[in-house]
Amino acid sequence: MIIDLPDTSTSAINKRLTKLRENSGIPMIGRVLTLIVITDAVAGSEAAIRSANDASREHPCRVIVVIRGERATPNRLDAQIRVGGDAGASEVIVLRTHGGLTTQAAALVTPLLLPDTPVAAWWPRNSPVDIAASKIGKLALRRITDSDAEGHPSDALAKRAAGYTPGDTDLTWARITPWRALLTTLLDQRPHEEITAATVCGPENAGSTDLAGGWLASRLGIDVRRAVGRPMVALERASGSIVIEQIDSHTVEVRITGQEPTRAPIPGRSVADCLAEDLRRMDSDEIFAEALRGLDRVIDTAASVR
Incomplete structure (x- = not known):
């Protein structure tokens, strides 16, 4: 009505x-x-x-x-x-x-x-x-x-x-929730080694990619390289790399040194999905605040990754 x-x-x-x-x-x-x-x-x-x-x-x-x-x-x-x-x-x-x-x-x-x-x-x-x-x-x-x-x-x-x-x-914070969840799961697995380098990649005008870099910088305590190209996160450690790369709008490929590549679902998130997530809490989100502060450690390389 x-x-x-x-x-x-x-x-x-x-x-x-x-x-x-x-x-x-x-x-x-x-x-x-x-x-x-x-x-x-x-x-x-x-x-x-x-x-x-x-x-x-x-x-x-x-x-x-x-x-x-x-x-x-x-x-x-x-x-x-x-x-x-x-x-x-x-x-x-x-x-x-x-x-x-x-x-x-x-x-x-x-x-x-x-x-x-x-x-x-x-x-x-x-x-x-x-x-x-x-x-x-x-x-x-x-x-x-x-x-x-x-x-x-x-x-x-x-x-x-x-x-x-x-x-x-x-809403950029809610957009990267599936990526943050997957990365956290992977880093919880052995070997528990220090991450020595990190790269985030995405479209040139994607605040969600920038914020993902800020989140990684704040969590890992390192500078994060920002590149342009297909959505991807690459982490380096002593035993090799962890790479998550988007294959299509609903799927990513996970490549870990020494393991066979696997694929995982990463569902696309509508504005309504992100809005609903942000309305679940009325208190402050300190992890989001730290991710914003981490933006100072995201280094724009002006490079393209394909």
Whole structure:
């Protein structure tokens, strides 16, 4: 069900939500959090809403989407309420702001927050420099960005590192979870030797590859070489190398010196998958923070690996 509320107010939206619950029996109980989504482009908002809806099947929530329109227009708030099949396991409130209201997102969403539940905020792109210091960021325990969706992912990650505050995270971190899990499993096996060199390889504009390098640098205490090419991680130790190379979108090949090559599944991760993972915790992620600090030890070789 989709209900349009043109030229409205937050008070009118709340009244309509109350009426919906009374008339349709739509419960607020069971919503575990409020997810605020901040986006600039109407064209990209539906993709963000779909991802939030999919993530809500694991985390039933109220999703408040703020779409910032043109600043140089009269003040106006248009809203839309989506429930039932159009909202996944959540209820979605879409706020389209115009004029001076484009800078008032925090004031607009505050009356719509679910009581006594945590708040998470997600910027699909064009996030502020310091997300924790932003007005929306101050409302949220969990603040989520997506450096891979920015024009310059490496610069976006550097921005995240410079302004990191506990509770910040980035979807690039969730994207490399399967790689981190596989690497950890391999390094838990004998021989337990010191890693003396490491290389990460991926597309030139892939923040997830950079962050994988930062994670390895922080865990291993060494500089990590960053190359361009097919996704791959190579680790060197006294007895030889460990190489994980992506063969296709769902498979990697594992090559360990002295052993026959094997293959392992590495499923592709959608935005919704990554968002759902990041909503599983509201506390700070110290390993992510260390990975951001490790970016200083990722050496861009400007080389291509094929």
